[in-house]
Amino acid sequence: MSLRRPPLRAAHDDVGAQFTDFGGWDMPVEFDSIRTEHTAVREAVGKFDVSHMGEIAVSGPDAGQLCDRLTTNDVSRLAPGEGQYAAITDEDGTILDDTVVYNLPAEADAAYLFIPNAGHDEEMYDRWVSHREEWGLDATVENRTETYAMIALQGPDAPQLLAEQTALDLDGLARFEVAAAAVAGVDAFVARTGYTGEAGFEILCPWDDAETVWSALECQPCGLGARDTLRIEMGFLLSGQDFHPEENPRNPYEAGIGFVVALDTDFVGRDTLDGIDAEGPAEKLVGLRLLDRGVPRHGYTVTTPDGEELGEVTSGTMSPTLGEPIALAYLPEEYADPDQRVRVVIRGEPKKARTTTTPFLS
């Protein structure tokens, strides 16, 4: 199967980016160095091409209800111009994907837009259409993944840099709000969202205008490598890696995102999750800091100091900001408290680690 190419693929190649297959897309993983890119975002500003993220538009009289019944959060609470983080779960409460659902501003040509992860757009489009049929709802569903490019501008200097390219009142745009605005002369949606823990925006613009917006935002280009180290430092989940419906099925309570489960709404998986919430999950996603040298990575075993197996690392890295190895792992619930002694097995060697709360950055 050939890889899907983001609209800026050639532009990234021209500046010497390295590429990787991510969710079926040929994406830049590194422009200069992960450390350089990571530091730019923590201390100044960086831009990411995240056009591999999906976009599904939902319109019509029942659009809100359809989105509400297929996501864990409460879509009915969203006024036009507001968005929310949510999980998409199956009947067992297992997370299929995580997403941001936007109630688009009034001038948009669709009522709602949600953002599945890379490679999940067709699956989620099908899920929305089949449930619309099953429930007899009146809504149109459109996969706009290759209609929009998506550019994330992240870092403490992001507001200042974006203000040079748009007349939109950025101070008036609260976290998870979205507005329609011209950016570098291109009609776009600007959302105050991101995946780095820094101030910043995600900009949706027409696929063919991506280069105009990208080149106008003059700052450090960042690849998926830095995107990963930045999100791990915040303890943010990566779909398919920190949860996967077949390989590592997890519910939102285990994954630490119980705050997006609105049990007072009706959605697929609600009843199962209600039971799990009452009982408490058996395992939880826990942060780990390594005291020994080494880099914890996906799939590494976590044990007690005596070598009894507790779980596996789902994400890990050498934190560029902290200069120490950090990881996320599903461990028995009693390990959710900080400062408990565990071991991460790296190439057969148990390395000392302590549990910690996330985000890793204070």
Place this chain on the structure above:
Amino acid sequence: MSFDIPEDCRYLASHEWAREEDGTVRIGISDFAQDELGDVVFVELPDEGEELDREDDFGVIESIKAVSDIYAPLAGTVTATNDVLLDDPELVNDDPYGEGWMIELDPEESLDHLLSPDEYADQIE
């Protein structure tokens, strides 16, 4: 992009270099290899006295994005390791043929079987 390939080294296809200096052979990874790996964050080196056969994996190098074994370009006994790398692994990126060296061997064979700089340049082209 062009990579530094010093004339005074010989190369293994897996991107290690070897340089003869006063009867011992110093070993590291090439400029191309450090660039492919990106930010090096951890290096695991053998003990002094360890005996290596040609193409034995003698250590591990980890960057933020990848783990890679390091192979011996020739047979010999480890006489020194660059322990500075334990605290400053980024020297492998900054100076792969200088301060970023990894081990020194008392060689059991010559370097004749290794790639010349020109041959190595052709390989990474």
